[in-house]
Amino acid sequence: QVPPVRGVALDRHQARLAILHVPDRPGMAAQIFGLLATENISVDTIIQSQRCRVINDIPTRDIAFTVAQEDAEIARNALSELAKTINCGEIIVDNAIAKVSIIGAGMIGCPGVAAQFFSALAKENINIQMITTSEIKISCVVAESDGVKALKVVHQAFDLAGKDKIHVPA
């Protein structure tokens, strides 16, 4: 009987970049992440949602991704040249984020687990900025100042006292 959640992780050393208004046609994501790879910038999480906005008759989407905080400015500078070529909007950097994740092999097909995670954060008035999921991991990006509290309350919510508190060292 595998508990759906076996651990909680916190990473307070990421920064988020958002590239706004990327023209929504094939090849854009490839160019952006191809460039970051050429610059040897390691990307942790990529989030692109479905929301397509038409700007000057051109359908666009925002693409967000996270990197280690020390790479944020390098990433922004690397992209600023490409930004002119692909004609996207501004690139926004937010250093004050924390990524808190629940991890477990038993999560898939357990409808309540995500809700339980979000509720634990909500009860402490922690606002969820970004959500990304896979079968073994659900991650929420919150404000960096909420990071440690988030780790604690999610830990309690899944009854993980004393075990598997995977805290990425400050």
Add this chain to the structure above:
Amino acid sequence: QVPPVRGVALDRHQARLAILHVPDRPGMAAQIFGLLATENISVDTIIQSQRCRVINDIPTRDIAFTVAQEDAEIARNALSELAKTINCGEIIVDNAIAKVSIIGAGMIGCPGVAAQFFSALAKENINIQMITTSEIKISCVVAESDGVKALKVVHQAFDLAGKDKIHVPA
């Protein structure tokens, strides 16, 4: 020497729901996914990006998630009542999507893998609608009509001929 990508998966039986303009304050995600859990609706992927839009002075975010196609209308109906209470915008259902994913234990810290995935799709003129990542999986949502082609070209791009073609049966 573990190859970063060991398999490609295609799922053409998902539908995407997008809840637009969810008031961006604690508790919203918890209520939405709590309700879906109560209705026993299994959610595959949740994507919420950073883009916050102020509407009538209220900061809002869009939340997108995918479910099995047969659950899409049940999910929409379940949420339509809650939508009035939490005062979000419309709920959009898109049944014509496919989720194509690359899977591998060796992907983390391999900056070029995501770019290679996106380039393979771009070369076939396949537009990427959504992106979500974890250490062992990168998923792109594309149009359902692009699904099989996407599986094929990504397979080729990672040189996986003959192995590990995890195709979710039609």
